[in-house]
Amino acid sequence: MAVDDCGRQINPLLVQGQVHGGIAQGIGQAMVEGVEYSEDGQLLTATLMDYAMPLASELPVFELDHTITLTPVNPLGVKGVGEAGTIGSTPAVAAAVADALNVAHVDMPFKAEKLWKIIHQQ
């Protein structure tokens, strides 16, 4: 569930698409995306065979809602919505992981092996 406020929505379908994409981007950052280097500085995630991205098939159906608060600083009352979904989705996943593992903090991304190690250290 994601609720956003981008002011006046001129094209609501486009707003939904931007929020969908932003949520996916934020979940990707939290779960799988990470640039990694070897000790001697070689980039190890140089292609999409090694750098993971979130896929639509791995994500849930999003339920969207919005409030509309017009901004007074431009005549249309519009605010940006590009990538707005990332603002909430990344910390939502991080909070869920911390809650599930009962720890205060885990560095992103939350790859399976990292969580496995935390679980087995406890």
Add this chain to the structure above:
Amino acid sequence: MSVPAAFDYHSAKSVDEAIALLQQYGDDAKVLAGGHSLIPSMKLRLAQPAHLVDLGKISGLSYIREESGAVAVGAMTTYTTIEHSDVLRRYFALLPEGVAMIGDQQVRNRGTIGGSIAHSDPAADLPGIVQALRADILVQGPNGVRTVKADDFFMGMFETALQPDEIVTEIRFAIPAARTGSAYMKLANKASHYAVTGCAAVVTLDGDGTCSSASVVITGASEKATRANAVEAALVGKKLDEATVAAATAHAADGLALLGDIHGSREYRAQMSAVMARRAILKAAERA
């Protein structure tokens, strides 16, 4: 680097012509099947063949036929064709199940069974699956056709029993005994979907549910798909309940020269190999 080095392209019209080209160009040539492993490695210039011999125009290498106690699959049969084959689904559940986990739909539409096993990528799914099914691999060279057992085919990382002038033409799977079940489970690399580790399992039960034979192969965890002999021995003669299978698979990765990289440390691969083996064997037993 995103562009391959220069190479000459040869489109063979027959297996004999392809073999003649391989004889002519020797180590400078590579065989092109679906191209979904070779072309990416050429783009990274990990492979720089001077000559590419394309099998794509050869007719008659793509088929799935049930004949005299076996199912024969042509080397150029795509993953998608295998995934949707009724005859393969009926006898060898893990084969359609395993290929459905490869890459994405575009890859599965192009990638071939013969190409995958000839490439022998340690993280590929099919080397483990064909070994678990104890397939016969038909290999054609200048002196005709020979049969290589799947257990003898995979020699190491990107290394097989193929000679430089030989081509895989067919993979044959013996139709299993009654009450045989199979399954493939893998922990996939989230980027490439190759196996961080995977397990292909085939088990046969007798009348009272006792395991009479077991074939278990671990892929992805080490430099080649490897039979887990100790796991198999711990299953035969037993009822395959959860406790028995968990005990048998607890050390599934013992003896493997485990790989460790950004997608999984050695320690993680060892533990996940045990988990995949347990799940695959229990699923296979459920299907038997």
